[in-house]
Amino acid sequence: MNDRDARAAWSALAEPTDPVARALITEFGPARALQLALQPSVHQLHDAIRHAAESPSADEIAVDAADRSALRAPSLEIAERAHLRWCDRAGSVRLEDLIDDADRAGIGFLTPEDDSWPGAVEDLGVNAPYGLWMRGSASPADLLTARPTVAIVGARAATAYGAQVAGDLALGAAERGITVVSGGAYGIDAAAHRGALSAGQSLTCAVLAGGLDRFYPRGNEDLLRAVERHALILSEAPMFTAPTRWRFLARNRIIAALSAATVVVEAALRSGALSTANRADDLSRPVAAVPGPVTSPASAGCHRLARENGAVLITDADELAELVTSSPASDGTGVVDELDLLSAADRRVLDAVPPRSVISCRAAARDCGLGVDAVQAALQRIAMLGLVELTGSGVRRRL
Amino acid sequence: MNDRDARAAWSALAEPTDPVARALITEFGPARALQLALQPSVHQLHDAIRHAAESPSADEIAVDAADRSALRAPSLEIAERAHLRWCDRAGSVRLEDLIDDADRAGIGFLTPEDDSWPGAVEDLGVNAPYGLWMRGSASPADLLTARPTVAIVGARAATAYGAQVAGDLALGAAERGITVVSGGAYGIDAAAHRGALSAGQSLTCAVLAGGLDRFYPRGNEDLLRAVERHALILSEAPMFTAPTRWRFLARNRIIAALSAATVVVEAALRSGALSTANRADDLSRPVAAVPGPVTSPASAGCHRLARENGAVLITDADELAELVTSSPASDGTGVVDELDLLSAADRRVLDAVPPRSVISCRAAARDCGLGVDAVQAALQRIAMLGLVELTGSGVRRRL
Structure with missing residues (x-):
C-alpha cells in the first residue's frame, strides 16, 4: 500500500490525535507504520512503538501526562490496546478501497503530497490530519492557500444579533477576497457560511467533524449542499464516521490551522467555539472576539476571551480584514507599504x-x-x- | 487676602487650566499671585510672569505648543491679555465675599489646606483645581479618600441597555463600598448616580461643570437634589459660572483624578465621555469599557477604547471591583493575601x-x-x- 492509501487507512483506523499512531507515522511514515500496526504479532508492534518513543518527536506527540507515560515507557499492554483498536476497525472497513469508494460518492482525498494540500495545517505538527476528505467545486489551493483565510465561529445557540453580525462579517470578508472557514454547525457557523456565499464569490470552506457521505447537522443540509455546489467541504474523517463530541473538538484544530485568524462571534462561557480560539492561540494565530451586550450570556465567552486571553475586539469587516492581513500566517498578498x-x-x-x-x-x-x-x-x-x-x-x- | 480666599478668587478669575495663572500660582502661591495679577501696572505682572516662566515647573504647565511659546518668551502682550481677562472678571465679582456668599447659599469651599481635601486630585499636578466648591451631606474625606472610588461615565444619548448596565454597575459598586463618581449629566451619568443611590449607602459624588447655585442640566434637578441630600456634589467653578463646553471638558480631568479607575459604559466615537477616559489614561489610572452590540453606535467608542487604547472590558460589578482594587491609585483597604x-x-x-x-x-x-x-x-x-x-x-x- 502506498502512502496515500495508507493515509486514508489511518484516517479510518485511528482517532485524529491518537498518540501511538502519531508516533508510529512520524517515525516510520504512513505506509510502513500501517504495516506494523496491522501485523498479527503484537510484539513487533511493541518493538516499533518503543523505537518510536525514543525519537525526539515523541515528546511533541505526547501532549498530556497520560500520553507521555504511555510513550516514555511503552508497555506491552499499550501496544495490545492500540493493536486491538486498530485491528478492530480494520476488520470492518476495506482499507484498500477507501479512496475509490469515496471517489464514487463524489468525495476526494487530499494528502500532503498533493499540490493543493493546504499547507497551513502542517503548523499542527504531529497533530496535522492524516489526510483531508473533500467535496465541492472550488479548488482547495485557491480557497485556502492563494487567499487570506479567516475562521468565523461561534455558538450553535446563537442569538439573532450574533447571527446577523456573523453574516455581515462573513459577507464583508468574502467581498474583500478572504475565505471564510467555519464548522457547518447551526447558529454562528451557518450564518458565517451563508454570509460568505451571499457575496457571490464562493469563498467559504466548511470543515465537518464526521464523514462526508452525509451532511450533519441535518437541518443545515440545504446550506451545506450550497457550500458543496459553490465552494468546499472538508473533513479528516472518512465516510460513515459519526461526528462524536470528541471529533467536534478535534475538528476545531483544523479550522484554526486553516485560518490566518479566528473570530468568535458569540460563545457562552463553556461553548465549544472557545476551543477553536484556544487552538488558534496554540498556533500563535490571532484570536478576535465580537463584543455584545453584557446582559447576553451568548457573548460572555467572547468578553472573557478579550478580558483574559488577549483576544482583539472586532466590530466590523474592516477590522477583521486588518486582523487577517496582520497575521503572521497570512500570505501577505497585496502591496505592503x-x-x-x-x-x-x-x-x-x-x-x-x-x-x-x-x-x-x-x-x-x-x-x-x-x-x-x-x-x-x-x-x-x-x-x-x-x-x-x-x-x-x-x-x-x-x- | 489669605490663600484660601485667594484660591476662591482664582476659581472665579481664571479658567481651570489657564497656563499663565498656573505659572504664577505655582511660583508665588495663590495669595501673592493674586496680588500680582490684579495690580494696576501690567509691567510688574509681566516681570512676574517672566520670573515664573523661568521656573522648572513652567514646562509642565505649558502642555501645548501655544502655551509653551507664551511661557517661554512671555511678551508684554501676553501679560496684557492675562491682566485684561482677570481684571475684567474681578470687576464683576466681589472676590473677598465669594466664600461667605457661597456659604449662605449652602455651598462650601475646600482647598488643599483642608483635612477633607481629596488628595487624589493633586495627581493632576499643576492642573489640580484651585479649590473645590461643594454641596451635600456626605464628608468628602469619607466618600473620596477613605474608600475606593470609580468613575462611571458615558454618553448623554445613552440607550436603554447602557442606562441599565450603568445603573447595575453603580449599584454593585456602592454595595461593595466603592464610591461612584460621575458628571451629573443625562444618560449614563444619571443612571450611575441613581444606581449608586439605590444601594442606600449614599456612595456617590457628582462633579458638575458650572456653579453650584443651580443644578444643571435642569432635567436632572430632582436627581441632583437627591445626590445633595444623601451624598456629595463638587465643582471647581464658583457660583454663577455657566457650564460651557470647555468647562465640561476641563471638569472631566477632575472626575478622572478623583477615581481609582474610570469605566465608560456607552460612548459614541466622538463622545465627550472619551475625554474622561483619556484624562484617566494621562494619570496612569486604569480605564475600562463596557462592551455592547457592535450594531449600536453608542458602544462604538467603548469598543475603540478596548481595541486601540488598551481599555479593559468590564461586564459586571465583580470585574469592576477587581479593576478598582487593582488600581495603583486605590487605597488598598481590605486584607491582601x-x-x-x-x-x-x-x-x-x-x-x-x-x-x-x-x-x-x-x-x-x-x-x-x-x-x-x-x-x-x-x-x-x-x-x-x-x-x-x-x-x-x-x-x-x-x-
Missing part, C-alpha cells in the same frame, strides 16, 4: 496630521481622541517611518 | 486544581477553558506563590 505597517492607533494619529500645515501634538490628540502621551509615542514611530516630521511647535506630514 | 495577587486568569487556573488530587496540565486547561501554554505559565506563577506544587504528572494544591 509603510501605511500597512502602522497599527490602527498610529494610523489614526497620522490621519489627524493635516497634509500641509503644522499641528500641535495636543491638537492632534484632541482630533484623534487619544491621550497626549500616546499621540507623542505614535508620532515618534510614524516619524521613524519618514511619514511625518516633528518640528519645535508640532508635527507636519512628509508624504 | 496571595489570592488577591493573582490575575483573573491565574485565579481561574488555580480554581481548576482540585483540593486533594493531582490533575494533569491538559485537564486543567480543559476545565478552565484556557490554552495549555497559558495554563502552564499560570501554574508556574501560582507555584512560585506556593499555592500549588508541580509534580511529574501534573499539579496539586498546597493550600
Whole structure:
C-alpha cells in the first residue's frame, strides 16, 4: 500500500490525535507504520512503538501526562490496546478501497503530497490530519492557500444579533477576497457560511467533524449542499464516521490551522467555539472576539476571551480584514507599504496630521481622541517611518 | 487676602487650566499671585510672569505648543491679555465675599489646606483645581479618600441597555463600598448616580461643570437634589459660572483624578465621555469599557477604547471591583493575601486544581477553558506563590 492509501487507512483506523499512531507515522511514515500496526504479532508492534518513543518527536506527540507515560515507557499492554483498536476497525472497513469508494460518492482525498494540500495545517505538527476528505467545486489551493483565510465561529445557540453580525462579517470578508472557514454547525457557523456565499464569490470552506457521505447537522443540509455546489467541504474523517463530541473538538484544530485568524462571534462561557480560539492561540494565530451586550450570556465567552486571553475586539469587516492581513500566517498578498505597517492607533494619529500645515501634538490628540502621551509615542514611530516630521511647535506630514 | 480666599478668587478669575495663572500660582502661591495679577501696572505682572516662566515647573504647565511659546518668551502682550481677562472678571465679582456668599447659599469651599481635601486630585499636578466648591451631606474625606472610588461615565444619548448596565454597575459598586463618581449629566451619568443611590449607602459624588447655585442640566434637578441630600456634589467653578463646553471638558480631568479607575459604559466615537477616559489614561489610572452590540453606535467608542487604547472590558460589578482594587491609585483597604495577587486568569487556573488530587496540565486547561501554554505559565506563577506544587504528572494544591 502506498502512502496515500495508507493515509486514508489511518484516517479510518485511528482517532485524529491518537498518540501511538502519531508516533508510529512520524517515525516510520504512513505506509510502513500501517504495516506494523496491522501485523498479527503484537510484539513487533511493541518493538516499533518503543523505537518510536525514543525519537525526539515523541515528546511533541505526547501532549498530556497520560500520553507521555504511555510513550516514555511503552508497555506491552499499550501496544495490545492500540493493536486491538486498530485491528478492530480494520476488520470492518476495506482499507484498500477507501479512496475509490469515496471517489464514487463524489468525495476526494487530499494528502500532503498533493499540490493543493493546504499547507497551513502542517503548523499542527504531529497533530496535522492524516489526510483531508473533500467535496465541492472550488479548488482547495485557491480557497485556502492563494487567499487570506479567516475562521468565523461561534455558538450553535446563537442569538439573532450574533447571527446577523456573523453574516455581515462573513459577507464583508468574502467581498474583500478572504475565505471564510467555519464548522457547518447551526447558529454562528451557518450564518458565517451563508454570509460568505451571499457575496457571490464562493469563498467559504466548511470543515465537518464526521464523514462526508452525509451532511450533519441535518437541518443545515440545504446550506451545506450550497457550500458543496459553490465552494468546499472538508473533513479528516472518512465516510460513515459519526461526528462524536470528541471529533467536534478535534475538528476545531483544523479550522484554526486553516485560518490566518479566528473570530468568535458569540460563545457562552463553556461553548465549544472557545476551543477553536484556544487552538488558534496554540498556533500563535490571532484570536478576535465580537463584543455584545453584557446582559447576553451568548457573548460572555467572547468578553472573557478579550478580558483574559488577549483576544482583539472586532466590530466590523474592516477590522477583521486588518486582523487577517496582520497575521503572521497570512500570505501577505497585496502591496505592503509603510501605511500597512502602522497599527490602527498610529494610523489614526497620522490621519489627524493635516497634509500641509503644522499641528500641535495636543491638537492632534484632541482630533484623534487619544491621550497626549500616546499621540507623542505614535508620532515618534510614524516619524521613524519618514511619514511625518516633528518640528519645535508640532508635527507636519512628509508624504 | 489669605490663600484660601485667594484660591476662591482664582476659581472665579481664571479658567481651570489657564497656563499663565498656573505659572504664577505655582511660583508665588495663590495669595501673592493674586496680588500680582490684579495690580494696576501690567509691567510688574509681566516681570512676574517672566520670573515664573523661568521656573522648572513652567514646562509642565505649558502642555501645548501655544502655551509653551507664551511661557517661554512671555511678551508684554501676553501679560496684557492675562491682566485684561482677570481684571475684567474681578470687576464683576466681589472676590473677598465669594466664600461667605457661597456659604449662605449652602455651598462650601475646600482647598488643599483642608483635612477633607481629596488628595487624589493633586495627581493632576499643576492642573489640580484651585479649590473645590461643594454641596451635600456626605464628608468628602469619607466618600473620596477613605474608600475606593470609580468613575462611571458615558454618553448623554445613552440607550436603554447602557442606562441599565450603568445603573447595575453603580449599584454593585456602592454595595461593595466603592464610591461612584460621575458628571451629573443625562444618560449614563444619571443612571450611575441613581444606581449608586439605590444601594442606600449614599456612595456617590457628582462633579458638575458650572456653579453650584443651580443644578444643571435642569432635567436632572430632582436627581441632583437627591445626590445633595444623601451624598456629595463638587465643582471647581464658583457660583454663577455657566457650564460651557470647555468647562465640561476641563471638569472631566477632575472626575478622572478623583477615581481609582474610570469605566465608560456607552460612548459614541466622538463622545465627550472619551475625554474622561483619556484624562484617566494621562494619570496612569486604569480605564475600562463596557462592551455592547457592535450594531449600536453608542458602544462604538467603548469598543475603540478596548481595541486601540488598551481599555479593559468590564461586564459586571465583580470585574469592576477587581479593576478598582487593582488600581495603583486605590487605597488598598481590605486584607491582601496571595489570592488577591493573582490575575483573573491565574485565579481561574488555580480554581481548576482540585483540593486533594493531582490533575494533569491538559485537564486543567480543559476545565478552565484556557490554552495549555497559558495554563502552564499560570501554574508556574501560582507555584512560585506556593499555592500549588508541580509534580511529574501534573499539579496539586498546597493550600
